[in-house]
Amino acid sequence: MSSDVHYTLHHPKWYRRRVSVWWWLQKRSYAQFVLRELTSVFVAFFAVVSLWQLHALGEGPEAYAHFMARLKSPLFLALHGVTFLFVLFHSITWFNLAPTAIVVRLRGKRVPDFVIAGMNYLVWLVASAAVAWLLLRG
């Protein structure tokens, strides 16, 4: 054995790899995950706009009309379009993941995944229909 080879006894010389900042581009599923996390920003945006709307409503009819007029500006329309797509992605990905987290056992048997996911979609549909009915009936 040549003399310049020496083993570090009981203490291997590990090679440690670093995680690249672009790790989420290495796999489609990672990118999808990051996108799903990103949707929360848009969900928050929707929430803030809704709160703002409530606030305007409290300020009286004039303030409300002003608020609604502002919502109709191209900037807000475009923003809402994008937000809608992201929120849709958010809802669908989370509904599909729900069965993983929620385990319901009926008579000792686990309720199948599609039933749990289906329930989520059903509640979503009913809630959306109710909101649509409330808004569009007048």
Added chain:
Amino acid sequence: MAETITLSVARYRPEEEAEPTVQTYEVPYRKDWVVLDALNYIKDQLDGSLSFRWSCRMGVCGSCGMTVNGEPKLTCAVFLSDYLPGPIRVEPLQYFPIVRDLVVDISDFLEKLQKVKPWIILKEEKPLSEGEYRQTPDQLDTYKQFSMCINCMLCYAACPIYGLEPGFVGPAAIALAQRYNLDSRDMGAQERLDILSQKGGIWDCTFVGECTKVCPENVDPAGAIQQYKLAGAAHWFKSLLLPWGAK
């Protein structure tokens, strides 16, 4: 005509090189060979210095986990024919420090596994005269899936959170904690929750879900962690509403 297939294998010889390199080998292609067979062919016929771990070659021991074409796999469970026409890239498992070639240091996982107390905890033992601890098939069924883990650590190698946040206890250890929580004989759920509610525990998981996809035993560690989170949150609510009731 003897067909062959190329394997690009990651090498790291700490006494010779400062960082890993790639070496390619030409091995015979056989329909019934798994990637591990090809590695053993290299070791026996071409280059005895190549180091890798394996034992059972039948998906039971969990020691042959490596990165094959970028995906964490049990090398005894993936066939050369899955990767035609090649070349097949074989690298050590991601995120773990490399000791040599395809061998990684797993002590971090072993420490974490111990931390979550993966054994049945009893407040007090029954006297022998009272007989065994019984369990119905339904009770067994609630945790059986999580008990199938073979500690192969593929789920760690698939988890970007473990890569970014080395303190994270990680998928398999949490799944095993949940396996004992759900066991009707166990009384240690609170102890484990105390440990896993801390930094590095269940809340570090952001539900990437890759661990479940790569698990060769269908353990569904991602499910275990999310169910654990739900139970943890429910427990926290209960202790908030009924501070004297929840223990």
